[in-house]
Amino acid sequence: MKISARHYETGEPIQVTIHGKTISRIDPVWPETDISDLPWIAPGFFDLQINGHMGKWFANPELTPEDVIEISEQHFTFGITRLCPTLITSSHESLVAGFTAIRQACEQEPWLDEMVPGCHLEGPYLSGEDGPRGAHPIEHIRPADWKEFETLQEVSGNRICLVTIAPEVEGAIDFIKRAVDSGVVIAIGHTAAMPEQIEEAIEAGATLSTHLGNGAHGTIRRHPNYIWSQLGSSKLYASLITDTHHIPPEFVRTVIKTKTPLRTIITCDASGWAGCKPGIYGDENTSVEVLENGPIVVAGQRQLLAGSGQMTDTCVAEAIDMAGLTIAEGIHMATLNPSKLLGVEEIRLKRGSRADLMLFKYSGSAESFRVETTLLAGEVRFGAIESS
Ligand SMILES: [Zn+2]
Numbered sequence: 080m081k082i083s084a085r086h087y088e089t090g091e092p093i094q095v096t097i098h099g100k101t102i103s104r105i106d107p108v109w110p111e112t113d114i115s116d117l118p119w120i121a122p123g124f125f126d127l128q129i130n131g132h133m134g135k136w137f138a139n140p141e142l143t144p145e146d147v148i149e150i151s152e153q154h155f156t157f158g159i160t161r162l163c164p165t166l167i168t169s170s171h172e173s174l175v176a177g178f179t180a181i182r183q184a185c186e187q188e189p190w191l192d193e194m195v196p197g198c199h200l201e202g203p204y205l206s207g208e209d210g211p212r213g214a215h216p217i218e219h220i221r222p223a224d225w226k227e228f229e230t231l232q233e234v235s236g237n238r239i240c241l242v243t244i245a246p247e248v249e250g251a252i253d254f255i256k257r258a259v260d261s262g263v264v265i266a267i268g269h270t271a272a273m274p275e276q277i278e279e280a281i282e283a284g285a286t287l288s289t290h291l292g293n294g295a296h297g298t299i300r301r302h303p304n305y306i307w308s309q310l311g312s313s314k315l316y317a318s319l320i321t322d323t324h325h326i327p328p329e330f331v332r333t334v335i336k337t338k339t340p341l342r343t344i345i346t347c348d349a350s351g352w353a354g355c356k357p358g359i360y361g362d363e364n365t366s367v368e369v370l371e372n373g374p375i376v377v378a379g380q381r382q383l384l385a386g387s388g389q390m391t392d393t394c395v396a397e398a399i400d401m402a403g404l405t406i407a408e409g410i411h412m413a414t415l416n417p418s419k420l421l422g423v424e425e426i427r428l429k430r431g432s433r434a435d436l437m438l439f440k441y442s443g444s445a446e447s448f449r450v451e452t453t454l455l456a457g458e459v460r461f462g463a464i465e466s467s
Pocket residue numbers: 201213268269290294
């Protein structure tokens with residue numbers, strides 16, 4: 080398969096040859112037509128935090144392997160070629176059911192195993208305070224429990240690669256040390272920790288702040304506080320939800336300037352309600368409203384967000400606008416940086432790399448960003464390739 084497109088880093092027209100699952104050649108081309116007619120080409124997006132789609136959640140006691148396959152497949156539309164299915168705070172039974180279904184789905188479908196480098200457990204060992212807790216259900220928030228985690232890791236087939244935890248929770252520091260020793264990456268999030276507790280978590284091996292600036296109190300002490308402690312640490316990557324609703328542009332710019340584009344990760348943190356039409360969803364425990372213009376809120380008010388309704392492609396395009404980034408800087412925050420954080424294969428637009436690619440149109444503004452084609456390991460999974 081040969082694809083003519085513009086290289087996302089240089090803007091130069093290239094021809095990418097794919098043989099099997101791999102990029103076998105990249106050659107310069109001299110098209111006779113205007114090169115702005117060509118789509119751009121880049122590695123596919125990698126999102127560390129996807130909770131579900133179209134009303135289906137990964138954290139669901141009735142989740143089936145077919146659900147996992149259906150949820151994951153829908154993400155090719157957004158240029159996503161790798162994702163960490165994310166299970167949020169819920170009962171032990173729900174988490175066991177969710178991770179079991181994900182393992183079965185990955186064992187059943189080799190393409191899914193390639194799309195899922197690992198799973199993200201966000202909670203249940205989080206702050207119980209309103210604000211930091213976000214939309215995580217209070218009745219399932221609990222102290223860190225290594226024994227429980229070992230069970231979840233076992234049923235997942237050793238797929239849990241990232242855990243978001245609040246350092247102040249009972250047993251958290253010991254949990255972090257054990258998890259890091261076992262190869263799991265630890266993120267700090269949904270926390271109301273004091274600076275010393277954040278420091279202890281970093282000492283114990285935490286390397287990421289999960290959606291910094293969200294999962295926080297509406298009003299906090301000017302200093303010290305848990306946002307400064309994480310923002311100022313050179314040992315923590317920061318992930319940001321740049322959907323334009325979760326954090327304002329000045330916060331996005333500040334974090335990217337402080338952490339640099341090399342240590343910032345963009346996630347959409349898409350809710351299981353993402354993709355649903357506007358309306359009220361959920362049950363008596365967690366009722367949410369999908370609003371007309373995209374955001375998803377806890378029903379009955381407009382301040383507390385309940386995950387994002389935008390996907391990674393939109394969040395990257397918006398981050399480029401908000402922080403004045405190059406296309407390559409923006410794309411690396413949702414391709415290369417998550418791979419580096421987790422220590423998994425880095426997909427590059429280079430000979431020999433696995434052909435996880437997306438073709439897109441972009442003319443310099445977030446609204447113009449549109450994914451046209453997505454390939455996973457050399458297979459077209461969304462859109463089509465014109466033969467060239
Ligand atoms: Zn969260």
